[in-house]
Structure formats: C-alpha cells, structure tokens
Amino acid sequence: MPLFDIYSPEFDSNPYPVYATLRNEHPCYWHSGVKKWFLTRHADVSAAAANWKVFSSSQGNLVDEFASRAGNTLGTMDPPRHDRLRALVQMAFTRKHLSALEPFVREQVREIIGRQAEARSFEFVSQVSTQITVSALSRLLGIDHDDPNELREKALLMVQTDPVLRTKAPIHLEAMDWMKALAVRHIAARRAQPQEDVITSLIQAEIDGEGLTEDELILTISTVIMAGVESLSGFLTMVALNLADHSQVRRSVAADPSLIPAFIDEVLRYNTNAQRFKRVAMQDIELHGQTIKKGDEVVLCFGAANRDERKFENPDSFDLDRPERGHLGFGGGVHMCLGVVLARMVTKLFLEELLKIMPEFSRNDDTLDWLPSTNFRAPLKLVLTREGTAWQGIEKVGSDA
Numbered sequence: 001m002p003l004f005d006i007y008s009p010e011f012d013s014n015p016y017p018v019y020a021t022l023r024n025e026h027p028c029y030w031h032s033g034v035k036k037w038f039l040t041r042h043a044d045v046s047a048a049a050a051n052w053k054v055f056s057s058s059q060g061n062l063v064d065e066f067a068s069r070a071g072n073t074l075g076t077m078d079p080p081r082h083d084r085l086r087a088l089v090q091m092a093f094t095r096k097h098l099s100a101l102e103p104f105v106r107e108q109v110r111e112i113i114g115r116q117a118e119a120r121s122f123e124f125v126s127q128v129s130t131q132i133t134v135s136a137l138s139r140l141l142g143i144d145h146d147d148p149n150e151l152r153e154k155a156l157l158m159v160q161t162d163p164v165l166r167t168k169a170p171i172h173l174e175a176m177d178w179m180k181a182l183a184v185r186h187i188a189a190r191r192a193q194p195q196e197d198v199i200t201s202l203i204q205a206e207i208d209g210e211g212l213t214e215d216e217l218i219l220t221i222s223t224v225i226m227a228g229v230e231s232l233s234g235f236l237t238m239v240a241l242n243l244a245d246h247s248q249v250r251r252s253v254a255a256d257p258s259l260i261p262a263f264i265d266e267v268l269r270y271n272t273n274a275q276r277f278k279r280v281a282m283q284d285i286e287l288h289g290q291t292i293k294k295g296d297e298v299v300l301c302f303g304a305a306n307r308d309e310r311k312f313e314n315p316d317s318f319d320l321d322r323p324e325r326g327h328l329g330f331g332g333g334v335h336m337c338l339g340v341v342l343a344r345m346v347t348k349l350f351l352e353e354l355l356k357i358m359p360e361f362s363r364n365d366d367t368l369d370w371l372p373s374t375n376f377r378a379p380l381k382l383v384l385t386r387e388g389t390a391w392q393g394i395e396k397v398g399s400d401a
Contacts, residue, residue: 002031002032002033002034003018003021003022003026003029003031004018004031005033006031006033006034006063006374007161007163007166007372007374008163009163009369009370009372012370012371012372012373012377013367013368013370015275015303015304015377016303016304016307016316019040019301019303019304019307020307022038022040022301022304023040023041023304023307023308023309023310027039027040027041027044027287027288028044028287028288028289028290028292030290034063034166035297036063036278036296036297036298036299037281037290037292037296037297037298037299038298038299038301039287039298039299039300039301040301040304040305040308041304041305041308041310042305042306042308042310042311042312042326042328043308043310043311044287044288044305045300045301045302045304045305045328045332046305046326046328046332048279048298048300049300049328049331049332049333049335049336050332050333051333052078052079052082052333052334052335053078053282054281054282054283054285055279055280055281055282055298055300056078056279056280056281056282057075057076057077057078057082057277057278057279057280057335058070058071058076058077058078058280059071059076059280060076060278061075061076061277061278061279061335062159062277062278062374062375063161063276063277063278063299063374063375064161064166064167064168064374065278066158066168066173066176068176068215068219069219069223072215072216072219072220073216073219073220073222073223074086074089074220074223074224074338075223075227075335078334079334080208081207081208082334082335083334084207084208085205085207085212085220086334086338088201088202088205088207089198089201089202089220089224089338090338091198091201092140092141092197092198092201093140093338093339093341093342094341095341097140098140098341098342098345101136101139101140101345102345102349104136104139105132105135105136105139105345105346105349106349106353108131108132108135108136109132109346109349109350109353109354110353112127112128112131112132112135113128113353113354113357113358114357115127116128117357119386120385120386121364121383121384121385121386122383122384123381123382123383124237124240124381124382124383124384125152125233125237125379125380125381125382126149126152126381128236128240129233129234129236129237129240130148130149130152130233131148132233132236132346132350133148133152133228133229133232133233133236133346134148134151134152134229134233135148136232136342136346137225137228137229137232140198140342141197141198141199141224141225141228142186142190142195142197142198142199142200143182143186143225144186144189145182151182151225151229152229152230152233153175154175154178154179154226155175155179155225155226155229155230155233156230156371156380157171157172157174157175158172158175158176158179158226158230159226159230159371159373159375159376160172160371160372160373161372161373161374162372163372176222179222179225179226180218180219180222182222182225183217183218183221183222183225184218186199186221187199187203187217187218187221190203191203198221198224199221202217202220202221203217224338227338227339228339230376231273231274231337231339231343231376232339232342232343232346233378234273234371234376234377234378235267235268235272235273235343235347235378236346236347236350237273237378237379237382238267238271238272238273238378239264239267239347239350239351240354240382240384241271241363241368241379241382242267242270242271242318243354243355243361244361244362244363244382244384245318245363246318247362249263249318249320250355250359251359252320253320253351253355254355254356254359257351257352257355259320260348260351260352261344261348262320262321262322263320263351264344264347264348264351265325265327265329266318266319266320266322267329268306268327268329268330269306269307269312269322269327269329270306270307270318272302272303272306272327272328272329272377273376273377273378274302274303274329274330274331274337274375274376275301275302275303275375275376275377276299276300276301276302276303276374276375277299277300277302277331277335277375278297278298278299278300279297279298279299279300280295280296280297280298281293281294281295281296281297281298282294302328302329302331302332303377305328306327306328306329311324311326312324312327330343358386360386360387361384361385361386361387362384362385362387363382363383363384363385364383364384364385365379365381365382365383368380368381368382369381
C-alpha cells in the first residue's frame with residue numbers, strides 16, 4: 001500500500017507531512033501505485049537535477065506527460081540541443097530586455113491592484129495575479145490575446161491531471177490543442193511580419209545546423225506560454241497567500257521594502273508552487289539501499305527538498321531572517337526556471353505596490369481548493385479582504401482628481 005496518493009486532494013492541500021516521512025524513512029521511495037521513484041532530500045534532488053546525463057528529461061518532465069511534448073520542448077530536451085534552444089529563448093529574458101519592460105510592468109501592477117480600490121474583498125487569482133502575469137508575458141513574448149483569464153485557464157488545464165482517471169483527460173488534451181492553435185496563429189503572423197521577439201527568433205533559429213521543425217516550433221512556443229503563465233501567476237498567488245498567513249512578516253516587509261528579496265526567497269523555499277518534476281534514469285543507480293533501474297521514472301520533489309532539515313534549520317517555520325540559501329524553488333541544473341529574473345522583477349514590483357496600497361489584509365478562505373496537478377501546487381482561488389478603513393497611496397482609478 002503506497003504511503004500517499006499523489007492524485008488526492010488531501011495530499012495537495014498539505015504534502016509536507018508526507019514529505020517529512022519520505023525524507024526521514026524512505027528517501028528513495030518506490031511508489032507502487034504510479035510506478036515511479038520519489039526523491040525528497042535536498043542533497044539527492046539537487047544532485048539529480050544537476051546530472052542530466054543520468055537523470056534525463058528527454059522523455060518528458062511532467063509527472064503525467066503529453067506524449068507529443070517529450071523531446072520536442074525546451075524542458076524535455078537534454079544538452080547539447082537543449083543548451084542551444086535555451087540560449088535562443090533566453091534572449092527575451094536578459095536583464096537588458098527586462099529593464100526596458102520594468103516601467104510597463106509597474107504601471108500595469110498599479111492599475112490592476114488599483115481596480116480593487118473600492119472593493120472590501122476581491123478574488124486575487126482572477127483579478128490580480130492572472131492579469132499581471134498575462135500582461136507582462138504578452139508584452140515580453142509578443143502574445144496577443146484578449147482574455148487573460150482564458151489564457152490562464154488553458155495553461156492550468158495543461159498542467160492538470162484528472163484525479164479519477166489518473167491521467168490526462170480529454171479536457172486537458174483540448175487545452176493543449178487550444179494552446180498549440182494560439183502558437184500557430186502567432187507563428188503565421190511573425191512569418192508574415194517578423195518582429196524583435198521570441199517567436200520570430202525561434203522561427204529564424206538554427207540548432208545543429210537545422211531550423212526547428214514545425215512541430216518543435218509549435219510545441220516550444222506553446223510550452224513557453226503555458227509555463228510562463230502558470231508559473232508566474234501561481235507564484236504571485238503563493239506570495240499573496242504567505243503575506244496573508246504571516247501577518248507579522250507582512251508588516252515587517254511593508255515597513256522595510258529592502259526585505260522584499262529575502263521574503264521572495266523564503267516563499268520560494270517554504271511554499272514553492274513548482275513542487276515536482278520527472279526524470280528518467282539512463283543507467284542503474286544505487287541510492288539509500290535501493291536500486292533505480294535504467295529506464296525507471298524518477299520524481300524530483302523540489303517542495304520536499306526545500307523543507308529538508310538536513311539543509312535548513314527549522315524548515316517548517318517561515319523565517320524572514322533565515323541565513324541559509326540554496327533553495328530549489330526555481331529548480332536546478334540545466335533546467336532551472338528560464339524566467340528567474342522575470343519572476344523576481346515582477347514579484348518585487350508587485351510587492352512594492354501592493355504593500356504600499358494595502359498593507360493590512362487577510363484571507364477569508366478557511367480551506368483552499370488546490371490545483372489538481374502532479375507537478376504544481378497553487379490555490380485555484382484566493383479571496384483577500386482588506387483591513388482598516390481606507391487604502392493608501394493610490395487615487396481611485398478613473399478619478400479626475
């Protein structure tokens with residue numbers, strides 16, 4: 001009988017007690033239900049993430065994968081092909097490009113938060129984190145789509161798994177087709193009229209002396225959009241959740257914005273939304289008295305590694321003054337999150353503006369519904385309620401004052 005059910009809503013709601021049991025008693029755990037190994041200690045997860053020759057992503061990195069993605073996207077390629085494709089996509093995420101993007105993002109953040117200025121409470125995911133994320137990524141990547149919540153919905157469906165079927169359901173496959181169709185439209189537009197953006201660069205790129213095939217191009221662009229929208233929106237939601245749940249920390253950061261970088265790192269460690277990613281063993285491996293066979297699927301539990309007491313003192317406490325770093329909130333190795341600099345920039349701007357405008361708030365969700373995903377963890381909805389009689393630092397949106 002497996003120790004946990006990775007498809008269970010109860011496991012999604014709080015996986016950390018299970019992670020602790022796995023780290024301490026079964027650090028290399030064979031899950032007979034899903035036929036995969038689970039690694040949960042920081043040293044093991046970090047080493048496996050860094051060793052792509054032994055722990056390959058080329059057969060897919062989602063725990064429940066779309067067959068068409070494996071080997072055809074940035075996250076499902078190994079070096080050297082991965083490195084060349086990543087270098088092309090990385091051009092959009094350089095500090096130079098992001099510095100130029102920063103004034104636009106700040107303006108959007110202020111406007112989006114300001115829309116809630118008359119509200120006593122509001123739903124954060126649909127009204128704030130999704131709007132900020134899609135706005136920033138659309139500007140950066142050159143995406144043109146009228147409905148941010150629809151784009152977010154499709155991205156979420158792509159990373160979900162049906163908890164009853166325990167695999168991708170038709171609705172998830174339809175979301176993948178929808179995102180691919182979005183990519184096809186943008187590819188056609190850039191071929192007709194090239195621009196200085198990621199999609200044009202990928203169309204014109206050559207890797208190993210050859211351009212990307214049409215399928216590789218479509219799947220890469222689809223995945224970049226999906227990963228960007230899900231990861232950034234999910235992380236902003238986790239940031240807001242942690243602000244609401246740790247009021248003293250929130251007040252400290254509001255009083256001293258220089259603490260924002262430390263706060264971001266502690267959220268990434270304490271409650272990362274990127275919980276688990278899959279690899280495939282390319283050779284037999286002996287680990288903690290177990291033998292991982294060549295061809296076995298191995299799940300790297302980044303969320304568990306970030307709570308490892310062997311690495312972090314009092315890991316289940318949210319500590320703004322934590323001296324330790326080395327969390328795996330952005331993953332590790334060659335597949336470390338491509339949007340690290342973007343995520344930090346957007347989150348910093350979001351925190352600066354939110355805590356200036358709304359330093360006191362709480363959440364009125366006693367229980368949360370979590371994304372049914374075997375990879376990611378974030379609330380599907382988060383209702384925040386402001387405290388006090390007035391917001392600060394912003395005029396009413398649309399006012400003539």
